[in-house]
Each structure stands twice: as C-alpha cells, then as structure tokens.
Amino acid sequence: IRASHCTARCIDLALHLEHVISLYDVLILRHSLGAQHRFGPEHFGHLASHPQDFPTTGAFVDGRLVSAHIWMRSGANAYSHLAASNAEGYSMGAAYAVYDCAIRNFVDCRITLGGAPDATKGTGTDTGLDRFKRGFANTTTTPYLCGIIADKSIYDTLSAPALAAGTMPDFFPRYRSLPTY
Numbered sequence: 001i002r003a004s005h006c007t008a009r010c011i012d013l014a015l016h017l018e019h020v021i022s023l024y025d026v027l028i029l030r031h032s033l034g035a036q037h038r039f040g041p042e043h044f045g046h047l048a049s050h051p052q053d054f055p056t057t058g059a060f061v062d063g064r065l066v067s068a069h070i071w072m073r074s075g076a077n078a079y080s081h082l083a084a085s086n087a088e089g090y091s092m093g094a095a096y097a098v099y100d101c102a103i104r105n106f107v108d109c110r111i112t113l114g115g116a117p118d119a120t121k122g123t124g125t126d127t128g129l130d131r132f133k134r135g136f137a138n139t140t141t142t143p144y145l146c147g148i149i150a151d152k153s154i155y156d157t158l159s160a161p162a163l164a165a166g167t168m169p170d171f172f173p174r175y176r177s178l179p180t181y
Helices: 014-030 039-049 085-092 092-103 128-134 152-165
Strands: 007-011 056-061 063-075 077-085 110-112
Touching: 007 014, 007 063, 014 039, 014 056, 014 063, 014 077, 056 085, 056 092, 063 085, 063 092, 077 085, 077 092, 085 092, 085 110
Parallel strands: 077 110
Antiparallel strands: 007 056, 056 063, 063 077
C-alpha cells in the first residue's frame, strides 16, 4: 500500500524488532502509560518468534519505519494487539496506511480492532483513537471484562510478588500491577 508519503507492507517483526520497540516507547511517553501497560523487550521477542501468530504491518518513509501494528491471528480471526508511530508517522497519518494494509491482508478474517480507552460514544467526548477505529469499523460492541479467578492457587502464586511489593492491591488481575521491567 502506498500512501502519499509512506509505503505500508507486511513486515517480519524479528527484522524490525528494535525499531518497533522504539515506536512503542514513543507511545508510552505520548500517553504517559503506567507500568501495568508496558510490555518488556522479552514480550516483543516472543511475538517475533511466532510470525504466523503475530503478523505485523509497518509504514516506511525513505526506508525508515515510522508506524507499526502487531496483530494476533487465530484461525479466521485477527485481533489488534499493539499499534504505535513515531512523531513523523503521527504527522503524516501513517497509521491509516498500516491499518489499510492489515485489513487487506486479513481479507479472510474477522478483524477485531479493540477498544479505545475513555471513549464515550455519543457524548461528544470520543477520543481521537475512538474516531480513528470507527473509521475502519462496520460494527461496534460493548466489551465485557471478566473478573473471575478460575484457578485460585495459580492466581495466588502469580499475585504473591505484587502483594509483597504492596503495589495496587485492588488492580485486577493483581499480578498485572507489577512493572514488567
């Protein structure tokens, strides 16, 4: 896909890992994401080692990666995992080209773009991310998150470090309250 100032295509995450992580660092700073939202380098390394399950699209300007989107593919479903751009990518709207490329790539899939934090449909306070995703969607639905602990012993084991550290004891799931790095 070629937009007016960038070219979007499917990429091998392993070959662009360092650049994708740097785009994610921009996202963390831009939105002041806390520790529970941060994925460490080992997370990206795992995704890169499974390219069929985590296909990635990227937008380039003069050979530089300015925007990328990691997806999770499961059978006939594709789920948005993480999208990020640097300042140049944001200024030129490279994410539009990346989404377009992904949608064309997933022609045989049902695509789930994910939610938009703090979106309040119909109130005039929709976020830019919410408007952006609605531009690609043909339907929306209300997500319902489950707060059930299916295996208490495993949950307690995973949560023990967070409890010991005294970090965000009311966060669910509790083990996500620890920084990943």
